[in-house]
Amino acid sequence: MNKKSYQIFYEFHFSSDHVERFDVQLDSRTCELLSPIPSSPPSWTRLRTHQCGCCSLEKKTTPYCPVAVNISSLVNSFKNIISVKKCVVRCKTPERTYLKKTSTMEGLSSVLGVIMATSNCPVMVPFRPMARFHLPFSTIEETIVRSVSMYLLRQYFEQQSGRPPDMNLVGLQEHYDKVRLLNEGLLKRISDLSLKKDSDKNALLIFHSLSQLLAMESYTSLKSIAYLFSGQGDI
16 A cells, blocks of 8 residues: 555455455545546546536536546446345455445445545535545434534634634535535436446435435534533533
8 A cells, every 4th residue: 555545445245256446546645635637537427417506616627527527447347247236345445444345335335425424526625534434334423413513623623723613514504505516416417327227326315315304403403412421521
């Protein structure tokens, strides 16, 4: 592994003779995805194809959607595998290895999260720190805690730089509204492919639902996790 990269390696074991492998290399400092862009990306990855309503990119300077291009190999690999098909997924990072017997949909959703967060999409850039501390197969509650914690940590550094922090999570609410639009755009792209099976679309549906849930949580003052901090007294 390149010393300047941070590697997240996934293996999907469907049988002894069917294993899908994905090597995600990130810049160790910026957490930017280091995978080379395909020489001839598929037409559905063009920026103008179902361009997301929140997208600020211009097709003259960015002809292809950064997220779509980087997930295209995943889409191709899983296009004929049904979402509920069971498999054993192994995720290896430099610090530890995770292993879970799960559905293709859950495993694929975990890989998509890393790639989407690190693909130079302006909407997904704020998720790069979460990608660096990737937690495969995370529950909804774990994702809420990690997302909000990272956002509040960002506000600490904003304050240290002399800028006003957003302690009311207003920016987080606005951000997840954009993520919802991004997920809708990606779903339309993949739906147009007329895939024989459904694992890719179902994995993206998880993201779509999760982005809506996180937005709702921030609007309701994170009541679903408030119990974790009750009765603790002063720190």
